[in-house]
Amino acid sequence: MKPIFNFSAGPAVLPKEVLIQAQAELPDWHASGMSVMEMSHRGKEFMQIAAEAEQDLRDLMQIPQQYRVLFLQGGAHLQFSMVPLNLLRNKSSADYVNTGIWSKKAIDEAAKFCQVNVVASSSDKNYSYVPDLATWQLNPNAAYLHITSNETIGGVEMFTLPDSGEVPLVCDMSSHILSRPVDVSRYGLIYAGAQKNIGPAGLTIVIIREDLIGHAASSVPTMLDYKIHAENESMYNTPPTYAIYMAGLVFKWLKQQGGLAAMEQRNIEKANLLYDYIDASNFYRSPVALENRSRMNIPFTLPDSSMDAAFLQAAQQQGLLQLKGHKLVGGMRASIYNAMPIEGVQTLVAFMQQFAKDNK
Numbered sequence: 001m002k003p004i005f006n007f008s009a010g011p012a013v014l015p016k017e018v019l020i021q022a023q024a025e026l027p028d029w030h031a032s033g034m035s036v037m038e039m040s041h042r043g044k045e046f047m048q049i050a051a052e053a054e055q056d057l058r059d060l061m062q063i064p065q066q067y068r069v070l071f072l073q074g075g076a077h078l079q080f081s082m083v084p085l086n087l088l089r090n091k092s093s094a095d096y097v098n099t100g101i102w103s104k105k106a107i108d109e110a111a112k113f114c115q116v117n118v119v120a121s122s123s124d125k126n127y128s129y130v131p132d133l134a135t136w137q138l139n140p141n142a143a144y145l146h147i148t149s150n151e152t153i154g155g156v157e158m159f160t161l162p163d164s165g166e167v168p169l170v171c172d173m174s175s176h177i178l179s180r181p182v183d184v185s186r187y188g189l190i191y192a193g194a195q196k197n198i199g200p201a202g203l204t205i206v207i208i209r210e211d212l213i214g215h216a217a218s219s220v221p222t223m224l225d226y227k228i229h230a231e232n233e234s235m236y237n238t239p240p241t242y243a244i245y246m247a248g249l250v251f252k253w254l255k256q257q258g259g260l261a262a263m264e265q266r267n268i269e270k271a272n273l274l275y276d277y278i279d280a281s282n283f284y285r286s287p288v289a290l291e292n293r294s295r296m297n298i299p300f301t302l303p304d305s306s307m308d309a310a311f312l313q314a315a316q317q318q319g320l321l322q323l324k325g326h327k328l329v330g331g332m333r334a335s336i337y338n339a340m341p342i343e344g345v346q347t348l349v350a351f352m353q354q355f356a357k358d359n360k
């Protein structure tokens, strides 16, 4: 059978080795007589699974001691409101950078709770770049500064961080977390939905500096208070146990691959392969500014959108799936997360070459 390569933006490809291990362990985890799905979240087996997942994530990202790791639900979307509900700390405004559709959604949600200052925006050029850090109009009294370090839809990645001084930096890292090392100590809070680069949907990871916990107003619903989740080791209510288990397997897989520095090298290699071909092709085009091109989500267009349907159909016949771009950007998008092997990108480029030749 021809291999299939899945370029979905999310839920997305998972490491084959992890899926095979999960399959083997599905009915009976480590001779416990139970599937992970059947275990009490307060039993010793699952407590061990969750503790190992957290430790492996801490090791991979070198998360400092004074940060808590929370395993939550509700997706990145719920963080759009949990962040202002917990981090405003009696301040009236927060700074947001608007680099794409996900930034915009975070901004609109935060505007329900506070004054939002959009300190920089790339909406003037259809979200195809990150505004120069020197032009950001940061407010020293902002409760926090929110960025989206990889815009999954636009394919725009932020490779340098602003200096926000005493103002905590909050980051939606959903679609590039674990793709390269980051200095966690630069952030007040990092959040990520799991279904892009971590594991199955249903799990949201929050990494939060301890001093930012415990500031929610008493009117904030219990489930939306970071303090409740931190005090209860993410087990205030039933956590998404199977998704945590799967994320844990992915963390172990990442360690076996050599950790995040090794992943970064591979991700650079994969992304360069595709961008170099696009730029050299005289057929395909990348809409994103050179210095902000995402290594995870790579949108590209054909010479004429009337060719899109034929491209997608031919790609599918070659086992290259889910390449259709987001409707707001058009064209194609190849998402090449950690679990996408280089063979997938090589196969895609070979197909693109052939398609360009056949349609000149």
Ligand SMILES: *Cc1c(COP(=O)(O)O)cnc(C)c1O
Binding pocket: 010, 074, 075, 076, 077, 078, 102, 148, 150, 151, 152, 172, 173, 174, 175, 193, 194, 196
């Ligand atoms: C996918 C995505 C989201 C939305 O995630 P949900 O888990 O569906 O809420 C938010 N931000 C970014 C950057 C994303 O890629």
